[in-house]
Amino acid sequence: MFLRLALLAPLIFLAACVQSNGGTGLSPPSTATLRISSWNVEFLAEKDGTGCEPRAPEDYAAMRRISDGLDADVIAFQEAENVTAAIRVFDPARYTIVMEERAGAPSGTCGGKHPEAQVIRQAVGFAVRKGIDFERHPDVTTLMLGNPQLRSGVDITLRPKGKAAIRLLGIHLKSGCFAGSEAKACPVLLDQIPALEAWIDAAARGPDRFVVLGDWNRRLALPGDAVSQDIDDAEPANADLHLADEGKAPGCDPRYDSFIDHIVLDKRAAADLSGFSETLYASGQKHYSDHCPVAVTLRR
Template sequence: MTIRSVLLASLLAGLASCTAPQAVPRQDVADHLAVRPLKVASWNLEFLAERNGTGCEPRTDVDYAAMRRIVDTLDADVIAFQEAENEAAAARVFDPSRYTIVMEKRHGVASGSCGGKQPGQQFIRQAVGFAIRKGVPFDRNPDVTTLQLGNPQLRSGVDIRVRAPGHQPTRLLAVHLKSGCFQGDRAQACGVLQQQVPVLEQWIDAAAAGPDRFIVLGDWNRRLAEAGDAVWTELDDGNPANADLRLADEGVTPQCDPRYRSFIDHIVFDRRAAGQSSGFAEMTYAPGQKHLSDHCPVSALVSG
């Protein structure tokens, strides 16, 4: 299904009516999850601001409403998101009656102008978080602030443990790594990314030695599926055994933007979760359709 078809269906039904799939009533969440896998997703929201007309991707009420319809149609149980200014901004896309929003506690520094993309507009804070379906119990672990490398402009990771009814406990880490080192090691940003990789590996190795299966998902800003990618090789070393990782998008070519042949938004399963995962999907924009973000949502399923 394309995002264009989602929006068209909503418009035909009447913008004044509630056309999105209905939220699962809280008392029925256990039954809902007991009969289907846990659906996890990630979406970089591209400078999602709290207020209309602000940030490097200024939006209108119509844009925010369209983004919320996309989330409703995605119908994921847990969504990692990136580039939201604050909880109020996230709530414009993730319906608070359906989702609990948790975000990194890093304050960040919103400074500088957007340049040629939006002359005169100012940067906003870009933060990482999760939207978790109401009624799905979860615990929040301390943010992985070491991913910041002491720099308030770099994002920390958000670490939660989901205890979905009918499923094993699952630990999830939402990340947004340094941009600009999409492959190889020669770009200026690669030095920073290369410092984040061992920090992330430390978290992975500790989680792999723990009792719960885990998933790392978000905007990695790296084409991990490229043959021989050094970052993927370092992380996917199988030591400890549960650090034998799997890319949900392995073997899939992205369709979100024809300029790109490989994903940078990834859902990565540990060995335990990989054996119960399936159904990777990308929700795409149709040709000519307005891109409400420069990224498309990706999702996957994990059962058991």
């Protein structure tokens, strides 16, 4: 049985996802570039059959194949219960897991398609390729607004050998205010933006290029979006930001024509940008998360 599964695994992976640019994402690591990805893994639980998106072992295995196929140097992830849950998807032989320290206060049942399931912790983190030196900074708890249910930001600086250092902030903002300011969730998300802008401005004054990435829960590419305008003011000069998915439409779910998962680069990082991609589930294939991974490639 083990031999049969081993032989089938590559075929299952190729059926599970394809790259929007037509590739499989299986190219060997490059020493000349840096690949940065983000994936909301939707209520990723430590134990089988738990959480608001209960999964079986084969689901975790399929998600592991997808994360391996990203071939990323670092993956920002959202909605993982804890480190044990994260390593079910992000191979601990390949990646070091860093997660926010916020304990959270999950309670109640999920409703929807799993009304009896218990809500689990949803946390932000990074999977950093082993062999890449990095420094962890204090979590950006100002994004929580004093509410343990709101996520903090995870703040690290990568120092990859032979490449320029880069600072990364992984975030997951309040859901429900995808555009405008009238939705019920908007006062909360809009209150998070000054804290985010303060981090951006401080990083823009710092010595290293930076990227803010994750589930913004906001369609930043919409014309005149207030959040985008607030943070992208070029003051300081390196806060002249670039939205990696600008001008591109997502293919993950036909119901949505604008990304909410974003990789936003400062002026220095944007000068190194050489590509953006979205990893898609194959037509008719199970969606292992309600989000698809996105990624950028930097020249150094």
